[in-house]
Amino acid sequence: GNSVTQMEGPVTLSEEAFLTINCTYTATGYPSLFWYVQYPGEGLQLLLKATKADDKGSNKGFEATYRKETTSFHLEKGSVQVSDSAVYFCALSATSSNYQLIWGAGTKLIIKP
Amino acid sequence: GAGVSQSPSNKVTEKGKDVELRCDPISGHTALYWYRQSLGQGLEFLIYFQGNSAPDKSGLPSDRFSAERTGGSVSTLTIQRTQQEDSAVYLCASSLGLAGLVDEQYFGPGTRLTVT
Numbered sequence: 162g163n164s165v166t167q168m169e170g171p172v173t174l175s176e177e178a179f180l181t182i183n184c185t186y187t188a189t190g191y192p193s194l195f196w197y198v199q200y201p202g203e204g205l206q207l208l209l210k211a212t213k214a215d216d217k218g219s220n221k222g223f224e225a226t227y228r229k230e231t232t233s234f235h236l237e238k239g240s241v242q243v244s245d246s247a248v249y250f251c252a253l254s255a256t257s258s259n260y261q262l263i264w265g266a267g268t269k270l271i272i273k274p
Numbered sequence: 275g276a277g278v279s280q281s282p283s284n285k286v287t288e289k290g291k292d293v294e295l296r297c298d299p300i301s302g303h304t305a306l307y308w309y310r311q312s313l314g315q316g317l318e319f320l321i322y323f324q325g326n327s328a329p330d331k332s333g334l335p336s337d338r339f340s341a342e343r344t345g346g347s348v349s350t351l352t353i354q355r356t357q358q359e360d361s362a363v364y365l366c367a368s369s370l371g372l373a374g375l376v377d378e379q380y381f382g383p384g385t386r387l388t389v390t
Contacts, residue, residue, distance in 0.1 A: 165316075206381070250317070261330065263319075264316035267316055
């Protein structure tokens with residue numbers, strides 16, 4: 162079946178550090194891939210997405226590239242800020258049911274000043 | 275414009291009681307989704323509505339869970355005879371409902387349910 166695996170958190174970094182949060186997936190066909198973010202006390206928000214292989218999603222300085230050969234969609238940011246502290250979720254939408262999102266467990270990111 | 279709203283934001287109930295959770299989607303969104311988020315885990319899909327019909331109820335954990343949607347808008351998730359394992363944050367999302375396309379889901383703030 163379809164599944165998403167994320168690196169376990171929490172991930173603790175200093176401000177201006179480079180961030181990578183790993184995400185790999187298992188899916189049949191050609192899923193769409195997403196990163197959602199949940200800031201403290203707020204609802205889930207779409208951060209970025211990619212709908213086909215080699216696509217790069219980007220937003221707010223974050224990037225992720227859809228790598229079909231490695232079935233990965235790792236989230237990266239070159240210089241994190243305290244305001245990036247949140248929980249990040251990787252998700253996929255399978256082609257067989259494009260409405261149902263399959264979620265990773267989430268990775269809590271803590272940025273220290 | 276207004277986003278997805280959910281009520282109540284917090285609900286504490288005794289084991290065995292019934293609860294109703296409400297979701298108001300974004301106006302004009304035909305698709306509506308319910309998810310459950312347990313502590314330290316990802317989101318678990320519960321049910322999906324397109325308009326007032328629910329073509330996929332496969333995620334409902336048991337027959338104690340039911341959901342309805344009226345007027346293509348408000349949805350209610352009902353849990354009967356609540357159990358402690360039902361304690362979680364229940365999230366609602368809505369989307370435009372565009373068939374065949376990647377359809378961005380917009381999430382509400384959730385209802386935190388605690389069963390004592």
